[in-house]
Amino acid sequence: MMRFLKSGLGVSAAAAVLAFGAGEAFAQAKEVVFGFQCDRTGPTATVGTVLCPGYQDYIALINSKGGVEGYKIKVLEVDNEYKVPPAIEAHERFKKEGAVLEGLYGTPQTAALNKKLEEDKILGTSPGFGTASAADGKRYPYTFPIAASYWSQAGAAMAFVKEKLGDLKGKKIAYIFYDNPAGKEPLPILEDLAKSEGFELRTFAVPAPGVEMGAQVLDITGRYKPDFVVAHLFGRAPSVSIKELKGKGYPLSKVVAFVWGSAEADIIAAGGMALAEGYNTIQFAGVGKDFPVLKEIAAMYKAQGKEPPKEMDSTVYYNRGVLNAAVHVEALRNAIKAKGGAMPTSEDVKKGMESIKGVTLGGLMPPLEITPTDHEGGGWCQIWTVKGGKLVMVKDWFQGFRPVITKQIAADASKS
Amino acid sequence: MFHRESGVFKTTYTADMALYPLPIAKWTVAVLALIFVVILPLSVHEYYLAILNLIFIAIVGALGLNILVGYTGQISIGHGAFMSVGAYTAANLAVRLGLPFWLTLPAGGLMAALIGVVVGMPSLRIKGLYLAIATLAGQLIIEWTINHVPAISGGAQASIEVPRPDLFGFVLNTQGRLYYFLLFFAVLAIVATLNLIRSRIGRAFIAVRDQDIAAEIIGINIYRYKLLAFAISSFYAGVCGVLYTYYFGIANYEQFQLIVSIDYLAMIIIGGLGSVLGSILGAIFVTLLPIVLRILLENVGSLIFSAGELANIISGTRLAVFGGLIIFFLIVEPEGLNRLWRNIRSYFRVWPFSY
Numbered sequence: 197m198m199r200f201l202k203s204g205l206g207v208s209a210a211a212a213v214l215a216f217g218a219g220e221a222f223a224q225a226k227e228v229v230f231g232f233q234c235d236r237t238g239p240t241a242t243v244g245t246v247l248c249p250g251y252q253d254y255i256a257l258i259n260s261k262g263g264v265e266g267y268k269i270k271v272l273e274v275d276n277e278y279k280v281p282p283a284i285e286a287h288e289r290f291k292k293e294g295a296v297l298e299g300l301y302g303t304p305q306t307a308a309l310n311k312k313l314e315e316d317k318i319l320g321t322s323p324g325f326g327t328a329s330a331a332d333g334k335r336y337p338y339t340f341p342i343a344a345s346y347w348s349q350a351g352a353a354m355a356f357v358k359e360k361l362g363d364l365k366g367k368k369i370a371y372i373f374y375d376n377p378a379g380k381e382p383l384p385i386l387e388d389l390a391k392s393e394g395f396e397l398r399t400f401a402v403p404a405p406g407v408e409m410g411a412q413v414l415d416i417t418g419r420y421k422p423d424f425v426v427a428h429l430f431g432r433a434p435s436v437s438i439k440e441l442k443g444k445g446y447p448l449s450k451v452v453a454f455v456w457g458s459a460e461a462d463i464i465a466a467g468g469m470a471l472a473e474g475y476n477t478i479q480f481a482g483v484g485k486d487f488p489v490l491k492e493i494a495a496m497y498k499a500q501g502k503e504p505p506k507e508m509d510s511t512v513y514y515n516r517g518v519l520n521a522a523v524h525v526e527a528l529r530n531a532i533k534a535k536g537g538a539m540p541t542s543e544d545v546k547k548g549m550e551s552i553k554g555v556t557l558g559g560l561m562p563p564l565e566i567t568p569t570d571h572e573g574g575g576w577c578q579i580w581t582v583k584g585g586k587l588v589m590v591k592d593w594f595q596g597f598r599p600v601i602t603k604q605i606a607a608d609a610s611k612s
Numbered sequence: 613m614f615h616r617e618s619g620v621f622k623t624t625y626t627a628d629m630a631l632y633p634l635p636i637a638k639w640t641v642a643v644l645a646l647i648f649v650v651i652l653p654l655s656v657h658e659y660y661l662a663i664l665n666l667i668f669i670a671i672v673g674a675l676g677l678n679i680l681v682g683y684t685g686q687i688s689i690g691h692g693a694f695m696s697v698g699a700y701t702a703a704n705l706a707v708r709l710g711l712p713f714w715l716t717l718p719a720g721g722l723m724a725a726l727i728g729v730v731v732g733m734p735s736l737r738i739k740g741l742y743l744a745i746a747t748l749a750g751q752l753i754i755e756w757t758i759n760h761v762p763a764i765s766g767g768a769q770a771s772i773e774v775p776r777p778d779l780f781g782f783v784l785n786t787q788g789r790l791y792y793f794l795l796f797f798a799v800l801a802i803v804a805t806l807n808l809i810r811s812r813i814g815r816a817f818i819a820v821r822d823q824d825i826a827a828e829i830i831g832i833n834i835y836r837y838k839l840l841a842f843a844i845s846s847f848y849a850g851v852c853g854v855l856y857t858y859y860f861g862i863a864n865y866e867q868f869q870l871i872v873s874i875d876y877l878a879m880i881i882i883g884g885l886g887s888v889l890g891s892i893l894g895a896i897f898v899t900l901l902p903i904v905l906r907i908l909l910e911n912v913g914s915l916i917f918s919a920g921e922l923a924n925i926i927s928g929t930r931l932a933v934f935g936g937l938i939i940f941f942l943i944v945e946p947e948g949l950n951r952l953w954r955n956i957r958s959y960f961r962v963w964p965f966s967y
Contacts, residue, residue: 236927245924252920273923274906275930279875280860280867281666285903288662288787304866307771311861315785327769376759377770377866384768 227268228540230255230524231290231298231318233305238278239431242461244301248273249507250517251299253493258525260496265532267539269525276301280308291316296545297527299520300325303378306339313338319527319546323480323520324455328381328601329608331572333550340549340571342523342564343480343516346428347601348575349454350382352478354389355596356452356579357424364393370422372412372437374429375401382428382454388600398422406433409440417444428454438466438475449474452579459512460587469585476590477512479578481519482560483587484511489518489557512587519561526555562593575601629810648795658787663903665790668798669855670895674879675805675888676848681877682886683809684841685821686735690747691849692872693754694731696865698724698850700764703772703863713777713858717797720854721847727754728846735838739824751870758865771864774857790859797855801848805888808844817841821886882938884948893949901937905930 232251235244255269263269272293274286283305290298297319300306306326313320314337321340322330328345330336344352358364371386373379383399390397398420400412406429416422425446427437434457442448453462458477463469485491485508494504507514530548531540540548552566552573562576575598579591620635622628632638653661677691698720705716731750735743758765766772776785777793784793808814816837819827828834857863875898883894909929913922945952 234923234927236924237931248923249920252923256918256920271919271923273919273926275923275927279871280856281670281899282902284860285663285666288659292657292659304864307769307862307864308860308867311773311776327771377768377864380768 226263226266226539227270228264228528229290229293229295230269230271230528231286231293231295232271232273233276233283233286233299233301234273235278235301236275238276240278240302242431243456243459243513244275246459246461246507246510246513247517247520249505250514251521252517253496253505253508254489254518254521255525257489257493257496258521264525264529265537267528267532269528276305278302278305280304283309284312287312287316287318287320291318296531296540296542297321297524297549299524300339303327306330310336310339317546318542319549321520321523321549323516323523329605331570331575332605332609333567333569333571335609336571338546340566342566342571342573343519344455344478344562344575344577345572345601346378346381346454347385347604348572348595348598349428349478349480349577350385350426350596351389351575351598351601352577352579352594352596353426353452353454354386354393355594356476356478356591357426358393359591360450361423364389364395367395367424368420368422369395369397370400370416370420370425371397372400372402372409372416372425372427372429374406374431374433375403378430379428384604385597385600386426388604389597392600402429402433402437406431407436409433409436413437413440413444413446417441417446423450425451426454427451427457429457431456432465433457434462435465438463438472442466442471447474448472448582449476452476452478454478455480458580460510461513463582469582472582473584475582477580477582477587479512479580480562480576481512481515482557482578483515483580483589487515487558487560489522489560490515493518515560518557522555522557522561523549523552523564526552574598631806631810649792653788653791661787661791663900665787665794665859667896667899668791668794669852669859670876670879670899671798671892672801672855673849673852673876674883674891674895675801676845676852677876678880678883678885678887678891679805679808679817679848680841680845682880682884682890683814683821684817684838684845685824686732686739686838686841687744688732688747688842688845689744689870689873689877690731690750690754691845691876692868692870693751694724694728694846694849695853695856695872696758696863696868697727697754697846698853699857699863699868700758700772700865701850702854703774703857704764704766706774707766707772713779713854717851717854720857721850724850724853725843725847728842728849729839732839732842732846735842736835748870751873755865755869765865770866771862773862776861777858784858794855794859797851801851802888802892805891809888813837813840818886878938880948882941882948884950887948887950889953890948890950893953897949902930902934905933 234248235241255271259268272290276282276286287309300320300322303325306322319338319340321342323343328347330339330341331345361367386397400416402409402412429437434453455478458479463472466472497504527545527549530551531544535544550566550568552564555561564573566573575595576593578589578593580587581590680686680688701723702716702720705711705719731747734746759770776783784790816832819832820834820837824834879894879898880891882897884890906926909926
């Protein structure tokens with residue numbers, strides 16, 4: 197028994213020594229740690245396997261060019277498999293390794309970490325995840341959506357529809373959505389707009405896992421016959437919706453999809469780009485390979501004697517990973533500059549994040565302006581449409597019905 | 613647990629049923645208590661306490677499920693939903709009525725027990741795979757209800773933020789403080805289960821599991837005990853859900869979906885059905901192994917691969933190794949880690965004179 201006691205002590209002592217030792221080693225090197233959560237193996241692996249390499253590649257590119265103001269970045273990536281307990285463990289690990297910021301992955305994971313981030317004073321970014329009300333920097337000081345929330349996407353979708361139809365008055369709009377909190381989130385915005393713009397809104401819920409929506413699509417195309425369809429689906433559901441709508445003869449040019457139904461992979465899985473001619477997608481990062489930063493990444497691989505990774509071909513998700521990394525890097529750059537080159541703390545990086553402005557990466561990024569009150573950075577979107585076998589930009593960075601969204605954020609904050 | 617038992621002979625049933633099978637066990641427990649209450653929290657980094665916290669919560673849930681599946685022989689794949697029932701009950705009470713955790717926690721458990729009894733009703737008429745499907749229906753109905761009833765879920769986001777628990781004005785907001793909070797409930801759950809199993813109720817559960825017709829013939833009201841098993845098991849699940857809620861600071865039904873039910877079933881099957889130690893080992897195995905594997909792979913892999921490649925390799929490899937290890941352990945010992953531990957112990961009991 198004494199032996200057991202001793203070994204227990206020994207193990208804990210050794211663990212403690214290791215833990216402290218590791219902490220000191222990081223403090224000495226001119227190296228900054230970023231935590232990054234990812235899902236390469238869980239239910240959203242189709243996104244993660246492309247998005248996360250985008251993040252890693254951009255950081256590798258920055259490091260290959262000498263880092264940020266002389267600091268190299270070390271990324272600690274943890275695959276949370278879209279489960280909540282591993283996300284908590286990941287956050288604690290990042291904290292232990294002294295991460296100055298972290299990238300979150302997944303809506304329930306973001307929800308579970310909001311409070312921890314605030315207590316531990318480490319900022320987390322959640323582009324495309326989490327609640328829209330997290331844009332309110334006063335309410336969630338350490339959560340940064342940094343990309344258009346579902347509310348902003350709903351505003352953008354309706355602004356685009358309005359442009360297409362000329363006027364929304366008396367028009368019929370169908371909203372087909374995945375029946376979970378994220379799917380229902382845009383409803384307040386759509387209902388508000390239906391009232392103010394005078395269109396008729398009908399909702400069609402698709403139950404999880406979203407691979408069966410024959411009834412809903414038949415209802416839309418056969419009975420309701422809307423002037424436009426707004427789709428907010430995830431996973432396999434977007435490709436099913438494209439196939440079903442096309443199969444029932446509904447013109448895809450009258451469909452606009454939210455950001456998680458907008459990847460090349462979704463369209464290809466539905467039967468290919470040729471079939472989906474006219475399909476409209478909302479994007480919060482630029483699409484395609486025609487950006488200098490992507491060429492630099494490809495060149496970096498070539499210089500190492502390797503082929504650029506095949507993930508780069510799936511530009512929608514890959515570019516979102518690049519965007520996420522670029523925002524992290526800019527926040528760090530601002531923090532280091534503000535400290536005159538000294539090692540920034542997580543608080544400094546938060547201030548750096550809140551002063552991001554005018555970074556565009558040659559058009560890959562929207563004109564983000566993150567402030568202490570607006571953590572969403574403006575809620576910018578682009579619309580890309582399938583034309584002639586590829587996604588073509590039809591509407592450059594814009595904010596749809598911004599006053600309605602800010603009003604909703606304020607209303608939500610006063611409710612709690 | 614960690615001792616030889618030569619020279620201990622039991623002459624009465626009372627002695628055989630005692631909570632401490634050996635006199636020396638009291639010392640083992642005292643030492644374990646010393647390690648977990650004093651030495652570990654003072655000596656290790658908060659990160660390791662965070663992992664232990666997750667394990668503690670998992671232990672509560674796994675114990676509950678094991679009472680139902682392992683001891684009573686009824687299957688449930690609705691335990692994730694029972695957790696969400698506990699979570700939302702506690703969250704609503706804590707936010708709307710401002711109740712403290714020592715009221716919301718039992719309330720969450722009781723509400724889950726109530727729902728558990730309703731979902732467990734089919735067990736009176738069906739068993740095995742049929743019951744699995746009936747409880748699966750329970751899981752989906754509860755998920756749907758929470759998603760669509762704003763009165764329960766608190767709005768379209770279906771998530772309710774709860775304040776950190778506080779005890780006499782002492783807010784439990786760090787991993788170290790939450791460690792004691794969760795350790796207390798994990799120990800409570802372990803002791804309660806150990807006592808439950810050696811009581812009349814526990815013996816009735818085991819009789820129902822082994823042969824329900826025979827149990828009925830010897831005078832056990834199997835309807836009552838099956839529902840009781842569902843109630844107790846769901847109570848644990850509800851408490852587990854409340855603990856998650858306080859630990860995360862939010863109740864969100866997406867944290868308790870079908871996959872969670874499956875994860876908990878995996879824990880008790882790997883750990884050992886019908887065993888308290890098995891539930892604990894299973895909870896540790898399923899929570900800890902992915903973390904350990906990742907750290908191992910990171911350290912080994914960083915010698916060969918670049919950071920970007922490594923991240924991709926780790927994710928896949930970890931999953932494959934994790935699955936492989938589950939298969940390996942179940943082939944080596946189909947009755948789980950608990951049996952494996954007992955085999956090792958009985959080997960050393962007579963070592964080095966095995967004949």
